[in-house]
Amino acid sequence: MSQPTRQPDRNLIDRYQDFRTRRFLKHERTYANLFPRWRTQSRRRLLVVGLAITFACMFVVSVLSAVNMRWAPLAWLGACIVFLPLWTMLQIVSGRQGDAPEAALDEYEVQQRNSARSIGLTITQYLMLIPIGYLLIASIYLQDTDADVAYAGALMSLAVLVFGGCAPAMILGWSRPDPEQ
Incomplete structure (x- = not known):
């Protein structure tokens, strides 16, 4: 009598x-029907431009923190307040394709998503050289470094990491055509 074949237990990653x-x-x-007028390519591009401006502001604020501008944290807070709704809207109107699980996408969408992720990772790696370089140079040439150097380096790093994390959705939001009606 043959033993019934037992399927191996699915591992934790498969279940997740x-x-x-x-x-x-x-x-x-x-969220499929939320913000219907913002789902066009031109409107998504407005969101992407708004996010890019927000990230530029975040980076400028981090540089201003390095030169001891005491009001810089308030400007950072303002940039974050602008960032959150823009990012949420872009995610909704682009269908969260930048971080969608593979099983929810077709082959072409997986290819686009993976390409955008690869570009986002490359952007993050290269831009991270800026805060790393700043921290290295500041620690070498500014012997009496204080909390402003560390704070500014942390803000620069945070701005780059958030930008790199958002880059795939921004790339897809910019480049994907209008949805078919």
């Missing part, structure tokens, strides 16, 4: 990916 896919599809259904 299934959970991510179910959650993604549920959220996609929930």
